[in-house]
Structures are given as C-alpha cells and as structure tokens.
Amino acid sequence: MTFSPELEARFEKFLAKYPADRKRSAMIPMLMYAQDEIGSITDELVDEVARRVGVTPLQVNEVLTYYSMLHRKPLGKYHVQICTNISCLLLGGEELWNKATHKLGIGHKQVTADGRVSLEEVECIGACSWAPAIQVNFDFYHDVTMAQIEKLIDGLAAGKRPEEITELVKVNR
Amino acid sequence: MPYNEPNPLEVRILSRRFGLPNSQSIDTYLAHDGYQALEKAAGMTQEEIINEVKISGLRGRGGAGFPTGMKWSFVPRQSPKPKYIVINSDEAEPGTCKDRLLVEYDPHQMIEGIIIAGLAVGAQQGYVYIRGEYRYLMDIVDRAIDEAYARGYLGDNILGRGIKFHLATHNGAGAYECGEESALLESLEGKRGFPRIKPPFFPAAIGLYGEPTVVNNVETMANIPWIVNNGGAAFAALGAGRSTGTRLFALAGHVRNPGNYELEMVKTTFRDLIYAPVLGGGIRGSNTLKAFIPGGVSAPWFAPEQVDLPLGQDEVGNAGSMLGSGSVVVMDSATCMVRAAWRITKFFSRESCGQCTPCREGSGWLERIMYRIENGDGREEDLDLLMDLCDNISPGVAWPPQQTTICVLGPSIPSSIASGIRMFRDEFLVHVKEGGCPFD
Numbered sequence: 001m002t003f004s005p006e007l008e009a010r011f012e013k014f015l016a017k018y019p020a021d022r023k024r025s026a027m028i029p030m031l032m033y034a035q036d037e038i039g040s041i042t043d044e045l046v047d048e049v050a051r052r053v054g055v056t057p058l059q060v061n062e063v064l065t066y067y068s069m070l071h072r073k074p075l076g077k078y079h080v081q082i083c084t085n086i087s088c089l090l091l092g093g094e095e096l097w098n099k100a101t102h103k104l105g106i107g108h109k110q111v112t113a114d115g116r117v118s119l120e121e122v123e124c125i126g127a128c129s130w131a132p133a134i135q136v137n138f139d140f141y142h143d144v145t146m147a148q149i150e151k152l153i154d155g156l157a158a159g160k161r162p163e164e165i166t167e168l169v170k171v172n173r
Numbered sequence: 174m175p176y177n178e179p180n181p182l183e184v185r186i187l188s189r190r191f192g193l194p195n196s197q198s199i200d201t202y203l204a205h206d207g208y209q210a211l212e213k214a215a216g217m218t219q220e221e222i223i224n225e226v227k228i229s230g231l232r233g234r235g236g237a238g239f240p241t242g243m244k245w246s247f248v249p250r251q252s253p254k255p256k257y258i259v260i261n262s263d264e265a266e267p268g269t270c271k272d273r274l275l276v277e278y279d280p281h282q283m284i285e286g287i288i289i290a291g292l293a294v295g296a297q298q299g300y301v302y303i304r305g306e307y308r309y310l311m312d313i314v315d316r317a318i319d320e321a322y323a324r325g326y327l328g329d330n331i332l333g334r335g336i337k338f339h340l341a342t343h344n345g346a347g348a349y350e351c352g353e354e355s356a357l358l359e360s361l362e363g364k365r366g367f368p369r370i371k372p373p374f375f376p377a378a379i380g381l382y383g384e385p386t387v388v389n390n391v392e393t394m395a396n397i398p399w400i401v402n403n404g405g406a407a408f409a410a411l412g413a414g415r416s417t418g419t420r421l422f423a424l425a426g427h428v429r430n431p432g433n434y435e436l437e438m439v440k441t442t443f444r445d446l447i448y449a450p451v452l453g454g455g456i457r458g459s460n461t462l463k464a465f466i467p468g469g470v471s472a473p474w475f476a477p478e479q480v481d482l483p484l485g486q487d488e489v490g491n492a493g494s495m496l497g498s499g500s501v502v503v504m505d506s507a508t509c510m511v512r513a514a515w516r517i518t519k520f521f522s523r524e525s526c527g528q529c530t531p532c533r534e535g536s537g538w539l540e541r542i543m544y545r546i547e548n549g550d551g552r553e554e555d556l557d558l559l560m561d562l563c564d565n566i567s568p569g570v571a572w573p574p575q576q577t578t579i580c581v582l583g584p585s586i587p588s589s590i591a592s593g594i595r596m597f598r599d600e601f602l603v604h605v606k607e608g609g610c611p612f613d
Contacts, residue, residue: 017300017341017343019255019382022362022382024362024363024364025343025361025362025363026363027363028344028345028346028360028363029343029344031346032305032344032346053363055363062365063363063364063365064346066348066365066366066526067305067345067346067347067348067366068346068347068348069305069306069346069347070346070347084516085267085470085516085517085520086267086268086426086466086470086502086513086516086517086520087267087268087425087426087502089512089513089516090425090426090427090502090504090508090513091426091427122306123265123267123349123520123523123524124265124266124267124268124269124349124520125306126264126265126269126270126272126273126304126306126307127270127273128267128268128269128270128423128425128431128500128502129175129270129423129424129425129431129432129433130175130270130431131425131426131431135306138306138308138309139309140309142175171175172277172309173309
C-alpha cells in the first residue's frame with residue numbers, strides 16, 4: 001500500500017517514538033493520520049498497519065473498534081461534530097444538533113448523498129466555557145449561534161469551504 | 174479570546190504568560206523565567222526535588238487529587254528498569270477545558286515540569302498523551318518539543334550536563350475512558366482503553382510497558398517549574414490545609430461570564446466564582462441558581478445553599494461531592510433537572526468501556542429509564558427503580574462511592590441521577606404525572 005511522502009515521513013517519526021520492541025504503540029497514531037489521507041480505515045489499511053507494527057490484522061480491528069474517531073466507513077469531506085453534553089446542552093447544543101440534522105436530512109454518523117457533509121453528535125470536546133461548541137474536522141468553533149449553524153450547514157452543502165463561510169471563525173490557530 | 178484578562182480576584186501562577194505575544198514560543202518562555210527551574214533542579218538531588226514537591230502540598234489536578242510528591246516517591250528510583258513519565262492531556266470530563274489552555278498558551282511550562290519530573294524519578298523518556306480531538310494541540314506541542322531539543326533542554330546531554338530525557342506526543346482517538354490513568358497506558362501501548370486492576374497494576378510499580386511510570390495531569394506538571402523556582406513553602410502558602418496553590422477553574426453553564434479563572438484554593442468560594450462581577454458575573458438574565466456541579470459530571474451536585482463552600486478539596490469532599498477536575502457547571506432556574514441528569518447518564522452509557530457489568534449494563538438501563546421519564550413514559554415506581562439500580566452500581570449511593578468496578582467511572586454514574594432525585598424529587602414526579610417535560 002502506498003501513502004504520500006508526508007504520511008510516510010510521519011509514520012517513520014511515529015515508529016521512532018517508542019522502544020524498538022514496542023512498535024504496537026504507533027498503531028493508533030498511524031490509523032488516525034492514515035484515515036485523514038485515505039478517508040476511512042479500509043481492510044487494506046488494517047493489513048498494512050498490522051504488518052508495520054508487527055501485530056495481526058485482527059488485533060488492529062480489535063483496537064480500532066474501541067475508538068470513536070476511527071471510522072471503517074468514509075465520513076463527509078466536512079465532518080461536523082456538535083456537542084450536546086451538559087455544558088452545551090444548557091446553552092443550546094441540542095437545538096444546534098436538531099437544526100443541522102433537519103437541514104441536511106441525515107442523522108448521527110451519517111453522510112450526505114454527495115459525500116460533502118457528515119454529522120456526529122459528540123460527547124464533550126473540551127470547550128465547556130465557550131458552549132455551545134462544535135468541531136468541523138479538527139477545527140473548533142465556540143459560542144455557536146443558531147444563525148451561524150444555519151449558515152455553516154447551508155454553505156457546506158452548497159459547496160463552500162468553511163473558510164468561505166465568514167459568519168463563523170475557527171478559534172484554533 | 175478563550176482566556177480572560179487578568180483581574181484582581183485571580184492569582185496567576187499557571188496562566189501568567191497567557192496573552193504574551195507568541196506565548197507558545199520558547200523565546201517568549203525563556204524571556205519570562207523559562208527553563209530556570211530546570212537549571213536549578215539539575216543541581217538538586219532526586220530526594221531534594223521530590224521533597225520540594227511534597228512540601229508544596231501539590232495534589233493532582235486531573236480529578237483524583239493524589240499528592241504529587243508522594244506519587245513520585247513511589248517510583249523505585251534505584252531500579253535499573255526503564256522508567257517513564259506520562260502526561261495525561263486526554264481532558265474529557267464534561268465541564269473541563271483548562272488543560273487545553275495550558276497546552277495552547279504555555280506548552281513549555283508543562284514540558285519543563287515533565288523534564289524535572291524525569292530528573293526526580295530517574296526517567297529518561299516521557300509521553301504526552303493528547304486526546305484525538307485536540308489535533309491542533311498536537312501540532313503546538315510537537316513544535317515546542319522540537320524547540321526544546323534545538324535549545325538543549327531535551328536530548329542526551331541536557332544543559333550540557335549529560336542529563337538524558339526524551340519526550341514525544343501521542344494522540345488518542347476518541348475515548349473518555351482513556352483519561353483513566355491505567356486505560357491511558359493501555360491505549361498508549363496500542364490497545365483498547367481498558368483500565369487495569371489495582372493492585373497489582375499501580376503505575377509507579379507496573380506502568381507503561383510494565384515499567385515504573387508516573388502519570389500526571391497537564392496542570393499538575395505545569396505547576397512544577399514555579400514550585401522549583403519559588404520553593405514548595407511558597408506554593409503551600411497559597412490556599413489552605415490540604416488544598417495548596419491555585420487551580421485553573423473552568424466555569425460553564427448559565428453564568429454571564431463563563432471562562433477559565435485561576436483562583437487561590439480555599440480562599441475563594443463558589444459564590445465568588447459564580448457571582449463576582451470580574452469572574453462568573455452571576456446567573457444569566459433574571460434567573461436564579463438552581464444547582465451546580467462542583468467538579469465535573471462524575472461529581473454529585475450541590476444546591477444553592479452550598480454556594481459559600483470554599484474551593485478546596487476537603488471542603489467539597491466533606492460536603493459530599495468532589496472538586497474533581499475543577500470544572501464548575503452552573504444550572505439556572507430554567508433548567509430541567511431530569512434532562513440534565515439524563516444527558517450526563519447518556520454520556521456515561523456511551524463512554525463505558527464495557528469491561529465491568531455494573532457500569533456497562535447499569536449505565537444503559539439508567540439511561541433508558543431516564544429517557545422515558547423525560548419523554549413522558551415514566552412511572553412513579555421508576556424513581557425507586559433508578560435508585561435501586563444506582564445502589565447496584567455503587568452500594569449505598571454515597572460519596573466517595575463504593576467501588577464495584579475496576580475503575581472509578583462506574584461508581585460515578587449514579588452521581589447525577591441520585592443528586593437529581595434527592596434534590597428535585599417533585600420535578601421527576603411532575604414529569605411522570607404530566608406525561609412529559611414541563612420545561613418543553
């Protein structure tokens with residue numbers, strides 16, 4: 001299986017982090033970053049990572065099914081994660097979630113037919129003091145309003161990139 | 174800006190570099206006392222460093238509040254085995270968002286603390302375990318680690334004194350359970366995040382790869398440079414009793430100014446945090462305080478009458494809850510307590526690792542009963558059924574809870590439901606009688 005030179009360089013760095021007889025430690029980081037490039041964790045990727053860290057494909061499968069951020073099926077190009085846990089619940093996270101699902105006609109961990117947008121109702125993402133909060137892929141958006149989620153969902157569905165939707169600005173640099 | 178401007182009620186130790194230009198960079202850090210504590214620690218014996226941390230009274234800031242110096246002293250320093258320092262940056266207790274700021278705005282403060290911990294216990298390798306959702310923090314810490322290597326604060330010859338310590342990041346992939354220290358170690362080894370049974374698996378004896386390991390929270394580590402620079406006694410002079418120093422309290426919910434505030438422990442109360450104009454600013458609109466969670470969703474709730482309790486570990490513990498991760502969630506008079514407790518229970522049900530029956534099965538049953546009450550299908554006897562289930566998960570439904578599971582996640586599940594029923598029984602009954610949520 002071939003990866004981009006950047007991902008290969010990353011794999012090399014990962015494998016060098018752990019003691020020589022503990023390569024299995026690199027499994028989850030490799031799966032996470034490979035998933036970003038490939039779109040999901042395919043059978044082929046499972047075999048490849050298993051081979052590189054020296055475990056069986058079954059052992060990789062056993063691990064990846066535990067973690068909510070590792071996906072066997074592709075997500076949308078833009079994965080919109082809306083937190084509805086307590087701090088966000090108190091300040092409108094559920095309303096954001098309902099608005100997004102109704103607008104797109106998809107539910108939890110589902111993808112729009114064109115593959116552009118997927119939704120996930122996530123547990124606490126560590127933005128409680130700036131609730132309600134969402135993530136689009138790995139970017140954080142704080143204090144999200146109903147007007148903003150509408151603009152975001154409409155924009156993404158219409159083919160815009162998040163940067164082009166000026167009503168929301170990501171907080172991480 | 175995710176952090177607030179300094180104000181007179183705050184005591185800024187951990188957050189004093191927040192807001193400096195390029196506060197992430199090693200140059201900014203070096204211009205503001207950076208790596209001076211490491212220079213000092215390099216001239217101290219291991220016993221002297223550990224003793225200074227013991228004198229400081231510093232307790233773990235992740236939730237359990239174990240004394241840090243004592244934790245370090247448990248590591249067999251003379252053992253020829255490799256030893257590890259592992260930093261828990263898997264921050265995922267709902268309500269908690271302070272480690273994110275400490276890593277984002279001052280990564281070198283944490284890194285310096287980690288290197289000093291390595292010196293103290295004789296470890297030569299450390300890992301910073303960062304939750305998968307915090308991808309941008311991975312990049313920040315990776316850059317900071319590269320800077321520290323380039324300046325000789327990490328590597329095989331630190332400060333030119335032959336000190337060896339290496340540090341690397343490691344990402345999680347979405348699992349609350351991995352914030353539990355032994356589950357975190359399993360995850361770091363490339364496995365499912367299943368907590369280990371203690372004994373025998375105390376990390377200080379049998380930790381990462383079966384070797385002696387210190388697992389500390391980000392905020393705990395971030396305190397170390399200041400303690401070494403200023404002495405443990407200066408740290409212990411802040412706060413009172415067994416709660417020394419400051420904490421970065423995360424305030425969320427129905428207050429006018431939610432945010433992260435660094436406050437001196439014990440000397441400040443929940444009332445200050447929630448109502449002081451320069452802190453929480455009081456309850457939003459014209460509503461009033463209904464209840465608050467004092468330390469993350471694992472903690473039992475407090476009523477408005479408890480708002481004058483000091484922000485101290487023992488003070489909160491003696492009142493039947495815990496300061497936990499230092500995250501305070503405020504609920505006002507417009508909040509449906511059934512819905513709040515249901516959502517927290519749903520969280521535990523989704524995040525249970527599934528190893529232990531009381532947690533795996535109990536959380537699901539509780540969640541389904543709570544759901545039917547909130548949605549109009551509840552029965553009066555459900556209240557007793559809920560409490561009976563809670564009692565099965567944690568006999569007596571008291572705090573601190575009785576342990577029936579491998580880790581503490583299980584016995585924390587009843588906290589919100591038991592608090593809700595004890596404090597707001599009538600509200601639960603109204604849901605049953607009216608066949609739905611009166612707040613909808």
